[in-house]
Amino acid sequence: MDFNLTQEQTQLSDTLRRWIEKEYDFEARRAIIKSAEGVSADAWSGLAELGLMALPVPEAQDGFGASGSDMFAVMQELGKGLLVEPYLATVSGVQYLKQDAEKHAELLQQVAGGEARIACALGEAQSRYNRYDVAMTAKADGDGYILNGRKTVVVHGAQADHLIVSARTDGDPRDHSGISLFVMAADAKGITRSDYRTIDGMRAADINFADVRVQVASLIGAAGEAWPIIDVVSDYSCALICAEAVGIMQATYETTLEYLKTRRQFDQPIGAFQALQHRMVEMFIEVEQARSMAMLAAARIGSDDAEERRRTVSGAMIRVGQAANRVGEEAIQLHGGIGMTNEMQVAHYFKRLTMFGAVYGDVDHHINRFTHQPAFPQSA
């Protein structure tokens, strides 16, 4: 058993941290958010040079074939820096492509080289966190399919040049079977994207598909059998946002602790008040418990035991989700008014933590998933 990062992981983390301090500080980030694109091509190149794009790509496609714990280390640092680049979207995309890697080797190589950005267009207006709730259709037509429908709140949907899209080739809207996955150029004919800001400094888009024609070659996995792929890749993404959230919470804890040491009221630092000390201890514990669960999830996302993977990942989404809520709200309360201003980094940590479960499922969603695992009555 070993809970330390490997030497390589530590090295990459350190390099990444230094890069963020130099290239992606508060002001730089603000400028990127305010820009028309909402993301930074320079930052993308910079991250690619550090090896972040090649990291999750299989070695066969010019990548490094990173483990879950490698990604844990990276996401934690990206969290501390609150990066708004389409990294998670792209990495999740890579996971989809990996399920059918030889077929999609070219795109994987492009990602590894920093030349492609991917977004995953899975959610729809009615689907909430249930990725099997797919109304969008893909109709077989000659040597391909014709897609019609609308995907909503697709994170970085307008910043990607490739989209991974779920559509129904068979079955009723909430059937688990009959769902297919396609990868396509984001500017394919019939696709229109409506880009907007998100409250946590990112971008998302609603994407309309009107008679979009794709080839059979764009399928990921077999037609109609995408659900197990979506399930496993969503868990991968969950583990990554847990790691990211741990990084944000660590930074939130540190900045709050620092504030309690320096802010003076009633002729003493406010950290001298015992009621606040105990609450800070509780915040520390929240971060450590969340870190433990995020580490466990990262270690299990490659597991062959699908039920154990689901249990661990949903357990992590529960525990990290609770911590994200508590740590974020408490940090603002302990900062008082100053934490309410957009000038303070802690406000941005808070916003990101607030949106922790908005894409991959909130605490209740994962409680439901956790308690509906067949082994729930026995597990411990």
Next chain:
Amino acid sequence: MDFNLTQEQTQLSDTLRRWIEKEYDFEARRAIIKSAEGVSADAWSGLAELGLMALPVPEAQDGFGASGSDMFAVMQELGKGLLVEPYLATVSGVQYLKQDAEKHAELLQQVAGGEARIACALGEAQSRYNRYDVAMTAKADGDGYILNGRKTVVVHGAQADHLIVSARTDGDPRDHSGISLFVMAADAKGITRSDYRTIDGMRAADINFADVRVQVASLIGAAGEAWPIIDVVSDYSCALICAEAVGIMQATYETTLEYLKTRRQFDQPIGAFQALQHRMVEMFIEVEQARSMAMLAAARIGSDDAEERRRTVSGAMIRVGQAANRVGEEAIQLHGGIGMTNEMQVAHYFKRLTMFGAVYGDVDHHINRFTHQPAFPQSA
């Protein structure tokens, strides 16, 4: 609008409080609990002399026809004194008899005179908090019924001389219809009672019914139509245990506050520590919020609007139930080791608060009931 007790209510409360201080202090109570009977005939006479037995009985049956808020005042005082007498059981029994008062006038008069004690035998091994889950049967036979079955954890079942019993004259075990209510002498042939202590100083019994024959005259209400009666009387009992719990919490709060003022550690009263001060403020708020809900429930138990009554009573069981848990656990923690000893009144407050929902439904039960009211989507 008036939130004060009336002059009569205040007078009764004061008299009752003085009586408890004199006749039912910690040592007296301990002796009663240790006694073979587990309750005190003297105390019962004393309470009857104060008018407590006549209080809930209709005026037509020699009672005072008390309102919900009269009972609120009384139960609050009984709570502070942690009385272990079969008062709630008897008063609940009175409510059942009141549904068919002329028929059961004699027993009501006996209760008013302090000559009868009643227990309500509704729960069964499988029924948990669902009083419609009745497996016990009553089979029509000539001019009466023959009862067979087993009632469990009947509070003061062995101390009562009359029992009110639910049994199924029709339908399947969990049907709402087909349930009938009977009142009978507790020593009727075929009844065997197994008496035991409860963790909070009371008594309860499992009661077996083997071919127990009762007359048609012992029916309360119409055969097979007891469910609405059980529903309304259970709400009445709920409102009363809420009031009792508020009395206990008030006493718990006061004794804990006193302890924080007198117990010294690190050369100061432990109440000088801000972390504990804030927690005591939170305890104060819990008690006041619980009191408000208990007052509202007491005011609404006579309401003709059954749904508003259910909503208010279940709302009270939710809020008071939460408070009972938080106040009890926090009082023990703030007392430290000394609160763990059976010599301390606070330990007994805690035990009673712990068992708050054990008979009439825990917080989850009442959340389910609250959220399943037809108007839940609109109420506020």
Next chain:
Amino acid sequence: MNLDYNAEELDFRAEVRTFIEENLPSDIQAKVLAHKRLNRDDYKRWHQILHAKGWVAPAWPVETGGAGWNPVQRHIWEEEATRAGAPNVLSFGVNMIGPVLMAFGSDEQKSHYLPRILSCEDWWCQGYSEPGSGSDLASLKTAAKRVQEDDGEYYVVNGQKTWTTLGQHADMIFCLVRTDNSGRKQQGISFLLIDMNTPGITVRPIITLDEDHEVNEIFFDNVKVPVKNLVGQENMGWTYAKYLLSHERNNVAEVGRSKRELRYLKQLAMAYTSDGKPLLEDPLFARKVAILEAELMALEITNLRVVSADDGKSEPGPEVSMLKIVGTEVQQRLTELMVQAVGPYGLPFDAEFLEGETEHAVTGKDDAAPLTAAYLNFRKASIYGGSNEIQKNIMNKMILGL
């Protein structure tokens, strides 16, 4: 013990309800109900409608132009107004400086300012907090030095105030300033009325985390204030400030507003679905709503207990701190559950829609678009007006005595 309104109170409620139905402008109401941001004109318009009716100052005596309502009437008014979606009447004039002037102001100050508060000719803001003094208000440093000039005596004010709510719209500010440094920090504070158009005043927006411009920093650079704008006596300002804070209790529990928001939350949870079913039918979500509803039911009674014990004359007790704590917790929890109710639709941030610049949200979900911003904004509720930690300190001192 009787928890129902009497006939007179029911009549009053009916009157109030009818008036609001007939007079609340529907465009303002729509903004409030939809959690969109109000502008200066929205506030002024509603203020002037109430002024015309004589209802803008519920607690002021009739002879000063107020409604002269008793505490229960005021509660009914607040409940009905907020229930219907009326904006709050801004506190700074009616509930804050008004009562202070009535109690401590000169006759000239009363006759000049009070009518202008009622008519909204003067929009007031508050100059209490400073960057260095948040919870520890008495440590304030903004200095006022008394000087004699050719045209009369003045205070020259230098320093900075912060968290000045809607100060960008204000005509007047009431300020705590330091006129003496020699004694305890609570001594040497004076209470000044300052025209916002005086040279030397700079208002700088503070953009909050929801990207709203609601609060400001105000800088004073040799601002000359005539001595007649001193309230009461020099160096006695702390007394007046405490008086004001103790009267800042008006509708502190916000029960009416929270009931309205609870209904809105339920509507959302019926409209938004998971797995094809309304979210309100999900036991886990329904549970959270039920617990909150029970808390709010209790708060309503707790509030009424405090209100009905209020004789309108004596100082409000520390129970007001309890109303503030529970009231803000309920408000915050409501916004939190609304964000949860809309799931992924909590993510988009549509500033144009919030400011009323577009008719519909970019996502098409107009009901969801303002919610996360509202949640973020409402974190202030447990911080301003005396943080909930300060309220606990007050309750500890005044009730518990630890």
Next chain:
Amino acid sequence: MNLDYNAEELDFRAEVRTFIEENLPSDIQAKVLAHKRLNRDDYKRWHQILHAKGWVAPAWPVETGGAGWNPVQRHIWEEEATRAGAPNVLSFGVNMIGPVLMAFGSDEQKSHYLPRILSCEDWWCQGYSEPGSGSDLASLKTAAKRVQEDDGEYYVVNGQKTWTTLGQHADMIFCLVRTDNSGRKQQGISFLLIDMNTPGITVRPIITLDEDHEVNEIFFDNVKVPVKNLVGQENMGWTYAKYLLSHERNNVAEVGRSKRELRYLKQLAMAYTSDGKPLLEDPLFARKVAILEAELMALEITNLRVVSADDGKSEPGPEVSMLKIVGTEVQQRLTELMVQAVGPYGLPFDAEFLEGETEHAVTGKDDAAPLTAAYLNFRKASIYGGSNEIQKNIMNKMILGL
């Protein structure tokens, strides 16, 4: 980062598991699993079984008769033993006085007492707390005066200790006593070993709120203790006490026990029904179990992180306080949910059944009968061994530095 056991560790686990399966007496196991009360003989029997195997003192070096296991091995042992339903080996000898004697005891003390700890010939108890000194341990008052008598030098001890766990069974007690009043309260404390059979010692039961006799008051009335029973130097006892407290970290998170109890909770929630369905299928109950399970999963990793960072030599860090806080919260919550699971069956109190005097509970529900008593009993977990408030103070000082 690798969260799995290596092959060596897996082998060790298999060995441990087999041993427990083959050697844990089934009657003791049954009591533990059913939350019934253990008697003196139960503890001794298991202790001696482990002693025979050489496993009674996992952390002691092999040369002193210990198992000499590393922290991960100890963790595996604790996990397996508690999982199977083995009683804890009593801490007072093996984990508390043993390490103190190894570090600070005289050669004579070591050679006499250590083997008797391993064999359980001496049952030890702890004399730390006094009625006036709970969290503030150093304020203790029990006095020891050094006197010369004909047959040698003695300490004469007068005073009172309290919360002495299982002191009614003990042969020996280690005590903190005051030998000097002149300096700071932490100075002037000495560490004595006292034979419980010495004249002048009275043990009085404290009955806890679950009507159990687990703790005691111990009175010392002119109790003569030979000076050779002083550990280390006079007036240096606080140093040894702190050393002991910092080593009282053994299995403080109680992960193995809590996992066993979680499984038991789920069994209960499958056996007890509401509306004809197992309670575990009620979304509200399942939710509480899931949240607790996730907390316990996290705690297991947090615990392993601390364990794997422990080199077995340096002082354990304040992380141990975190394990204590979260560990006790989980344990308490488990007992709370068990009580909730059985509904009305939490109410009956069947002392005879708990003490093993009857085979079945009076209600027939043997599984439910002990649960409320266990819940009540476990409130102690956040109080003793340094209350969770004290743990937070420690963490604040050592980690946060506020």
